[in-house]
Amino acid sequence: MPPITSKVPGNGTGTLSWTVPGDGLDVATVYASVDATGAGGAVTAELTITDQSGVVIARKVQGATIAAGGTGSATWGLRLDDDGTGGGGGGGITLITSTDGSITVTNPAGPTADLSTNPPPTAVEYMTCGSGLVGAGASAAVAWFHSAGAALVDYTNVNAPEVIAAGTYAWSGSMTTLENLTAGGEVRGVLAVLTGPTPASYSMATGPTIGAFAFLPLTMTVHVAANTTFTGSAFNDDTIGHFFQDAQTFALQKIH
Amino acid sequence: MAVDVAAGFPQVELQPGSVITVTLSGVGAQITALNIHGYQDDPVNATPTPISPVSGAYTTA
Numbered sequence: 001m002p003p004i005t006s007k008v009p010g011n012g013t014g015t016l017s018w019t020v021p022g023d024g025l026d027v028a029t030v031y032a033s034v035d036a037t038g039a040g041g042a043v044t045a046e047l048t049i050t051d052q053s054g055v056v057i058a059r060k061v062q063g064a065t066i067a068a069g070g071t072g073s074a075t076w077g078l079r080l081d082d083d084g085t086g087g088g089g090g091g092g093i094t095l096i097t098s099t100d101g102s103i104t105v106t107n108p109a110g111p112t113a114d115l116s117t118n119p120p121p122t123a124v125e126y127m128t129c130g131s132g133l134v135g136a137g138a139s140a141a142v143a144w145f146h147s148a149g150a151a152l153v154d155y156t157n158v159n160a161p162e163v164i165a166a167g168t169y170a171w172s173g174s175m176t177t178l179e180n181l182t183a184g185g186e187v188r189g190v191l192a193v194l195t196g197p198t199p200a201s202y203s204m205a206t207g208p209t210i211g212a213f214a215f216l217p218l219t220m221t222v223h224v225a226a227n228t229t230f231t232g233s234a235f236n237d238d239t240i241g242h243f244f245q246d247a248q249t250f251a252l253q254k255i256h
Numbered sequence: 257m258a259v260d261v262a263a264g265f266p267q268v269e270l271q272p273g274s275v276i277t278v279t280l281s282g283v284g285a286q287i288t289a290l291n292i293h294g295y296q297d298d299p300v301n302a303t304p305t306p307i308s309p310v311s312g313a314y315t316t317a
Contacts, residue, residue, distance in 0.1 A: 008290040014280035016290040022272045027294040030265060030276055038284035045280055049266060052273030058266035065261070066285075072259035074278070082263045 003028070020052075029077040036066050043067075045074035121167075123150040124253045129175075130158075131245045134236040142175075142232040142244070152252055160194075160229045165254075170221040173250030175234060177214040177242045185238030189216035193230050214242075221255070 004025070008018050016032065036043045042065035049058040064083040066072040130143035143158040152169075154162045163169060175189040218232070234244040270276075278290055 003293060003295050005294075006292045008292075010286060010288040010290075012286055014282075014285050014287060015277065016287045017275050017277040018290060018292050020270045020272050020274045020276075023296055024272050025270070025292070025294040025296055027265065027270055027276070027292055029291075029293045030278065031289075031291040031293070032278045032287050033289040033291075034280065034285060035288050036280075036285040038286075039282050040284050041282050043280050043282050043285040045261065045278060047263075047265075048277045048279065049268060049270070050275045050277075052271045054275075057274075058268050060263055060266055062261045062263050064259075066259045068282075068284075070257060070259055072261065075260070075262045076265040077262065078265045078267070080262055080264050083261050 029075060029080075032074045034066050034072050034074060036068055036070055036072070039068040041068050047076050121254055121256055123152060124251055125149045125152040127153065127250050127252060129173075129232050129250060131243065132234075133241050133243045134234050135241040136236060136239050138241075139233055139235040140244075142234060144232065147250075149251075150254075152254060154227075157229075160231050162227045162229050163224050163252075164226065166224065166226045166228075167254050168221065168223040168256040170219070170253050170255050171230075171251070172219045172253075174218060175216040175232075176245050177216075178245060179213070179240070179242055181214060181242075182239050185240070187214045187216070187238060187242055187244075188235040189218050189244075190233045190235065191218045191220050191230070192233070193220070193222050193224055193228060218250075223256075 006018060006021075006025070008016050010016065010033075020027075030047060032045055034043060034045065044065050045062045047058075047060045048056060051057050060076060062074050062083065066074070126147040126149045128145050128147050130145070132140060132142070134140045141159045144153070144155060144161045145158065146153065146155060152164060154164055156162075171191055177187055181187065224230075234242075236242050276292060278287055280287060
């Protein structure tokens, strides 16, 4: 037999019912025309089914709403996917794990960012640079190693590691010598950005010139391109060799 | 602009006397029409009614 459609006119309220007649009906779809022009807020439609004894046997709420002030419809259909479930498509994100702090989504339709190549500001990586003896009148490039925190640096070349993502970074740390300087002696620590479109920047500390250990604070703030190489070096102009030792926590922070 | 929303219909068997109700949340909204679409049992596949037996004997020409 051809399909049939039963029609129930509106009664001016937000509730309408229909009773399965005596000759039965295998329901395929239920369609409700909705007028929300007088609604005080977004409208959600809910379907409730009771059996012939009045017992509720099913309830199905629409996953999407009809905005106040507008009109629309709500349909329930056999083999029909719910709004917002993705249907047979590719699905959505099911898990985000952050090692750098919380993630807040304020506008799901806004621009996106790949956090693997664009770490968030405030990400910090702690690193150490290798210790070693630098002979009189000589210099040496130090080796860098990851210690803790975010992964901002590629250490494939330990003497010239690369900052992975573009941004503005601040380096802070220090180097020390374990022997007193001789009269007229001088040691220096240099932290430098040497590659990329950004002009080279560095900060340098000069140790005391006589009779003391040298403490060399090294700081640098510079904007760099992706894959920019940086280096650390120890220079010794003293007449004796000096053993340079890195600080325990040399920090690199992405500040913008 | 009209907004049309959709969802799956529960897979249940409805007997005569079952009731389908649609309710809107909030105050001020109303349902202007409710249409229920479906199929009644097909008589072709319905249980056949027994034929009354015929008494007497057939004759051939």
